[in-house]
Amino acid sequence: MENSQIAKTLSDLAYLLEIKGESAFRIRSYHSGVRAISDLTTSLELMVQRGEDLMAIKGIGKSIAGKIVEIIETKTCKTLEEVKKEVPETLLDMLDLEGMGPKKVKLIYEKLGIDSIEKLEVAAKAGKLRDLPGMGAKTEERLLASIEHFRSGVGRFRLDAGATIGEAIVEYMQRLEGIENLELAGSLRRRRETIGDLDLLVSCTDHQSVMDHFVAYPEVKQILAHGDTKSSVRLENGLQVDCRVVDAESFGAALHYFTGSMSHNVAMRQRGMERNVHINEYGVYERDSGNRIGGDNEEDVFKALGLEWVSPELRENRGEIEAAENGKLPELIKIGDIQGDLHMHTTATDGKHSILEMAEACKAKGYKYHAISDHSKAVAIANGLDEQRLAQHLREIEKANEQIEGIEILKSIEVDIMPDGTLDLEDAILSECDLVIASVHFQQKMPPDEMTDRILRAIDNPYVNVIAHPTGRLLLRREPFSFDAEKVFAAARDAGVCLEINAHPARLDLKDTHCILARELGVKIIINTDAHRVEELDLMRYGIWTARRGWLKKENVVNTNGLAAFKKAIARN
Numbered sequence: 256m257e258n259s260q261i262a263k264t265l266s267d268l269a270y271l272l273e274i275k276g277e278s279a280f281r282i283r284s285y286h287s288g289v290r291a292i293s294d295l296t297t298s299l300e301l302m303v304q305r306g307e308d309l310m311a312i313k314g315i316g317k318s319i320a321g322k323i324v325e326i327i328e329t330k331t332c333k334t335l336e337e338v339k340k341e342v343p344e345t346l347l348d349m350l351d352l353e354g355m356g357p358k359k360v361k362l363i364y365e366k367l368g369i370d371s372i373e374k375l376e377v378a379a380k381a382g383k384l385r386d387l388p389g390m391g392a393k394t395e396e397r398l399l400a401s402i403e404h405f406r407s408g409v410g411r412f413r414l415d416a417g418a419t420i421g422e423a424i425v426e427y428m429q430r431l432e433g434i435e436n437l438e439l440a441g442s443l444r445r446r447r448e449t450i451g452d453l454d455l456l457v458s459c460t461d462h463q464s465v466m467d468h469f470v471a472y473p474e475v476k477q478i479l480a481h482g483d484t485k486s487s488v489r490l491e492n493g494l495q496v497d498c499r500v501v502d503a504e505s506f507g508a509a510l511h512y513f514t515g516s517m518s519h520n521v522a523m524r525q526r527g528m529e530r531n532v533h534i535n536e537y538g539v540y541e542r543d544s545g546n547r548i549g550g551d552n553e554e555d556v557f558k559a560l561g562l563e564w565v566s567p568e569l570r571e572n573r574g575e576i577e578a579a580e581n582g583k584l585p586e587l588i589k590i591g592d593i594q595g596d597l598h599m600h601t602t603a604t605d606g607k608h609s610i611l612e613m614a615e616a617c618k619a620k621g622y623k624y625h626a627i628s629d630h631s632k633a634v635a636i637a638n639g640l641d642e643q644r645l646a647q648h649l650r651e652i653e654k655a656n657e658q659i660e661g662i663e664i665l666k667s668i669e670v671d672i673m674p675d676g677t678l679d680l681e682d683a684i685l686s687e688c689d690l691v692i693a694s695v696h697f698q699q700k701m702p703p704d705e706m707t708d709r710i711l712r713a714i715d716n717p718y719v720n721v722i723a724h725p726t727g728r729l730l731l732r733r734e735p736f737s738f739d740a741e742k743v744f745a746a747a748r749d750a751g752v753c754l755e756i757n758a759h760p761a762r763l764d765l766k767d768t769h770c771i772l773a774r775e776l777g778v779k780i781i782i783n784t785d786a787h788r789v790e791e792l793d794l795m796r797y798g799i800w801t802a803r804r805g806w807l808k809k810e811n812v813v814n815t816n817g818l819a820a821f822k823k824a825i826a827r828n
Contacts, residue, residue, distance in 0.1 A: 259492075265322065268334060273357040288314055291314030354397055413731065420490065433459050436456075439453065454497050454513050456509055456510055462483050466500065469488070472490075476491045483500075507551050523556070532548075588811070592815040594814055595624040595818075596626075597692070610627055613786070624662060627652055631668060665689040667689060667690040669693075699736040744773055758794045762785070766805075
């Protein structure tokens with residue numbers, strides 16, 4: 256069982272207890288346990304199997320430890336099931352709506368008996384919420400918009416969830432002898448920011464043994480189909496996984512077909528018709544004679560149509576076929592091109608590790624430089640830095656630089672862009688930084704023209720080098736705020752300000768299509784993890800995947816440069 260599933264069970268219990276009205280102390284203990292689990296890099300299931308003391312983990316007491324063992328051994332939690340008899344489980348769905356916390360859900364449930372998103376929507380449309388304490392017509396409008404956004408993501412999973420689960424399934428399947436080829440296909444292979452399901456493609460010597468092994472995967476909750484060439488299962492977390500077995504001679508054609516996208520495949524088939532070539536999941540054929548001319552590998556498919564092989568990330572019918580025909584496909588950026596990570600947090604604000612610990616982890620990755628970019632004072636919940644504390648923090652970074660060799664630590668800050676476009680800290684202290692990252696964290700519901708002006712004013716500040724997570728979105732949770740992207744991107748280009756691809760899989764902001772626009776406009780891009788602990792430095796791959804979907808090359812991204820060239824690249828125009 257994954258740590259994330261255990262954390263989700265305890266989190267659900269904490270929220271339902273809060274709605275029920277249990278003691279704040281008990282609720283805090285559960286939330287503390289969830290945070291502790293989220294920070295773990297070791298499998299709780301393995302710890303339990305080895306008989307290790309879970310209470311040795313900071314934040315986990317005797318009660319929580321007992322529930323963790325219960326969840327792992329029984330796949331359920333008796334206390335949670337009992338609470339569900341008193342408090343409707345559907346209230347948890349309401350917590351997924353932007354702006355809906357436990358207190359607000361409790362209020363609506365107790366005063367109006369609303370226990371589902373469907374009932375909440377009806378009440379909001381009828382104006383029945385506005386008379387409740389702390390609510391009004393504007394609240395109803397925002398809730399209805401949030402419900403619409405929530406429904407657009409129902410049944411979808413973030414890219415990191417798909418990648419982590421997919422890689423675990425591949426590792427499990429590879430234990431079976433007789434597998435010749437094994438690949439993840441579908442939207443995960445194209446690195447889409449969210450996925451609906453997982454597609455696994457296999458060629459092997461024994462079809463039935465593969466199917467039997469697949470449906471026996473330990474995380475399977477329900478077997479949806481169990482056939483000779485295709486089986487489908489639903490995992491404990493609700494994700495559906497389909498496994499198809501194909502002949503080795505068809506593997507390349509099938510991999511292309513099941514990778515998609517549908518739009519790309521349709522365009523490829525249309526091109527095939529124009530060239531008397533038929534393409535399907537079994538191979539590539541001459542249309543007139545029916546002779547098979549390929550399909551063992553993907554290159555056969557593209558070669559038959561007079562095309563270079565197209566990287567899966569580009570297969571969205573956004574011009575990749577024309578580029579492949581004309582030899583104009585970009586040499587996409589790779590994870591090994593990154594020389595430094597410039598957005599991360601430490602124990603000075605809401606990070607989990609010290610300056611030196613982050614520096615050592617970056618050095619271990621082979622980076623030549625990195626930057627410590629803690630929060631400014633507006634983010635009070637994260638213990639943000641005011642001018643005086645930042646001055647001391649910068650001195651601490653200088654001391655750390657003297658203590659480590661082989662990597663340079665740049666002095667930086669993630670400073671908030673206030674609603675009027677001014678920055679949260681004075682220019683005098685910003686001038687002491689090697690790099691200033693500006694971002695919007697609060698009041699994101701401004702009208703588009705006001706948000707545009709807000710960001711433009713920040714870009715005008717001569718000390719700003721980067722605009723972080725420029726649209727403010729949180730995938731499957733919060734929509735991006737609206738602004739004039741072309742106007743902001745052009746202003747950033749003209750000022751020499753970089754736009755960030757925030758690699759955290761909850762953000763992936765800028766998104767792929769924004770990367771395409773930025774490339775076309777000549778905007779400088781920087782890819783950062785926004786890491787709050789050393790383990791999160793590994794999130795860089797998600798930013799790279801997004802950049803690749805946005806057609807970005809190494810030269811489009813400033814932190815692929817060595818230190819001297821990087822400093823020159825971030826200098827203001």
